[in-house]
Amino acid sequence: MENGWFTVETIDAQTFAISEYRHWEETHCYLLLGQDSAVLIDTGMGIADITPAVRSLTSLPVMAVLTHAHWDHIGGLKHFEETAVHEAERSWLEERFPLPDAAVIENLTRMPCLFPADFDIHAYHVFQGRPQIILHDGDTIDPGGREIRVIHTPGHSPGHCCLYEPERKYLYSGDLIYSGCLDAFYPTTDPVLFYDSIRIIREYRIGKILPGHHRLDVPVSLAEDIEEGFRQIEEKGLLKHGSGRFDFGNFQIRL
Numbered sequence: 001m002e003n004g005w006f007t008v009e010t011i012d013a014q015t016f017a018i019s020e021y022r023h024w025e026e027t028h029c030y031l032l033l034g035q036d037s038a039v040l041i042d043t044g045m046g047i048a049d050i051t052p053a054v055r056s057l058t059s060l061p062v063m064a065v066l067t068h069a070h071w072d073h074i075g076g077l078k079h080f081e082e083t084a085v086h087e088a089e090r091s092w093l094e095e096r097f098p099l100p101d102a103a104v105i106e107n108l109t110r111m112p113c114l115f116p117a118d119f120d121i122h123a124y125h126v127f128q129g130r131p132q133i134i135l136h137d138g139d140t141i142d143p144g145g146r147e148i149r150v151i152h153t154p155g156h157s158p159g160h161c162c163l164y165e166p167e168r169k170y171l172y173s174g175d176l177i178y179s180g181c182l183d184a185f186y187p188t189t190d191p192v193l194f195y196d197s198i199r200i201i202r203e204y205r206i207g208k209i210l211p212g213h214h215r216l217d218v219p220v221s222l223a224e225d226i227e228e229g230f231r232q233i234e235e236k237g238l239l240k241h242g243s244g245r246f247d248f249g250n251f252q253i254r255l
Contacts, residue, residue, distance in 0.1 A: 158188060
């Protein structure tokens, strides 16, 4: 169902994807309903207020948990009182985001997009604020009746995390795994750590991957394919910044 700018899709009776398909980034946020509260994994680009979409699904208190603190995942943080980010990216929220607003706006408008009528691109700012909760590898989040594990998976960014639900075998993979171009070319990325993180994730029993961008229905085998892609790049001695873009069909890796 559409909720203004956002599209809401049901994963299961207590889990929903809230997506921004109208923009080329095609970002996904995930709302996880517990018995006592709810967890919103990522908050989108900040082009529109995500709270009406969230409130159409639950009246529970909501904690916003970031897979990482890039602009396209933190845009809606200002609408939530309880927010969580990995310790390695706390300063990106509290002090300074690595890119200036002008660079973010250039990326935001890189491809044609029919923005909402009330969106003013000239007033757009990257979120800055103090997170209430600092995440570490191995932490657990429990909104009541469902356990969510924090897995530190750096590479795309220093504090990138995947969230894992052992009972459902859901992996909320952020920007580590999706069908599209996986970016590890920014100065704040690390191609070697990205590869290491894919190998860490492969040790988990995954029944469903819920990505941060593009296709929602990615096969679980995509994690294995990405690991193999990185292996091939490493074997050629090219696992480093500046090596270029490698196309593997249903995904690409840009270094």
